[in-house]
Amino acid sequence: MLSNYAIIAILTIGGLIFAAAAMLISRIFQPRKQYSKKTDTYECGFETKGSSWMSFRSSYFVYALVYLIFEVEVIFLYPWAVEFKMLGLFAIVEMIIFFTLLIAAFLFAWKEGAFKWY
Amino acid sequence: MSLSLILSYFEMINWHTIAFYIISIFLISSAVYVVLTGNIVRSVIALIFTFLMTAGIYFLLQAEFIAVVQMLIYAGAISVLIVFSVMLITDRDKNINETSPFSHNLFFGSIASGLFYLAVSITVHNTSWNVTLKNKEFTDISLIARGFLTENVIAFELAAVLLLVALAAAIFIIKEVKDDN
Numbered sequence: 001m002l003s004n005y006a007i008i009a010i011l012t013i014g015g016l017i018f019a020a021a022a023m024l025i026s027r028i029f030q031p032r033k034q035y036s037k038k039t040d041t042y043e044c045g046f047e048t049k050g051s052s053w054m055s056f057r058s059s060y061f062v063y064a065l066v067y068l069i070f071e072v073e074v075i076f077l078y079p080w081a082v083e084f085k086m087l088g089l090f091a092i093v094e095m096i097i098f099f100t101l102l103i104a105a106f107l108f109a110w111k112e113g114a115f116k117w118y
Numbered sequence: 119m120s121l122s123l124i125l126s127y128f129e130m131i132n133w134h135t136i137a138f139y140i141i142s143i144f145l146i147s148s149a150v151y152v153v154l155t156g157n158i159v160r161s162v163i164a165l166i167f168t169f170l171m172t173a174g175i176y177f178l179l180q181a182e183f184i185a186v187v188q189m190l191i192y193a194g195a196i197s198v199l200i201v202f203s204v205m206l207i208t209d210r211d212k213n214i215n216e217t218s219p220f221s222h223n224l225f226f227g228s229i230a231s232g233l234f235y236l237a238v239s240i241t242v243h244n245t246s247w248n249v250t251l252k253n254k255e256f257t258d259i260s261l262i263a264r265g266f267l268t269e270n271v272i273a274f275e276l277a278a279v280l281l282l283v284a285l286a287a288a289i290f291i292i293k294e295v296k297d298d299n
Binding site for chain 2: 005006009053054055056058059060061062063064065066067068069071072075076078079080082083086087090091094097098101102104105106108109112114
């Protein structure tokens with residue numbers, strides 16, 4: 001029931017208090033000496049070159065889309081697996097068609113070189 | 119004061135309503151922030167927060183499966199997709215309220231959103247909300263499974279086709295971009 005979520009609410013509030021307390025304590029004890037190196041962008045210790053607000057590679061978008069496809073697949077698998085015995089052969093065939101379409105999408109992306117990094 | 123007395127005080131409070139109001143305040147304020155902020159990156163982060171708060175509303179309605187789907191698909195995957203499309207924009211530090219061509223049409227914008235609000239209100243008003251919490255079948259996961267594997271199987275398979283088409287379209291656009299460079 002809904003009261004089971006009370007423990008989640010308590011954990012959330014506890015987590016918020018913990019994070020807020022950590023920030024507050026560090027704010028009290030931190031030294032506040034400002035110099036130009038402190039406001040620099042941190043990039044693995046190297047000197048930063050140019051703006052960090054640049055346009056990213058468009059290939060990332062395809063990765064996100066492939067991730068979305070497999071996540072939708074996993075989401076639909078769960079209720080299917082719960083009801084698997086009741087639904088019988090028809091559900092298996094449906095799931096195979098669903099899988100085939102999504103794997104076809106994945107293979108198409110692979111064939112078109114969407115995962116190549118050049 | 120004994121512990122049981124304290125617990126009885128806690129039982130008197132309607133936690134469901136309190137949680138609903140807290141989530142609603144966060145939901146509405148983050149949704150307003152998505153629209154009003156000029157920075158597109160902040161807008162996306164606020165949108166992710168809005169998705170999570172919507173999942174909270176679903177949890178309160180005891181539609182756990184829908185809530186988990188909302189968190190995984192919307193807050194997890196769709197938001198990553200939106201973040202990546204934002205990262206493709208070069209002038210992200212510009213104020214979108216000024217650069218967006220839709221921001222200047224205050225008149226038509228108000229009319230369009232007003233009509234949308236009207237349509238939603240009429241639909242909410244005319245729907246008979248007889249699905250309540252006592253109807254346990256509503257949240258039953260096997261009922262959802264039977265729904266999309268027997269009656270609505272076409273829609274289920276069409277979802278796969280939609281994803282296939284979306285991926286193919288994205289790949290063709292990106293190939294064009296790559297060829298241009």
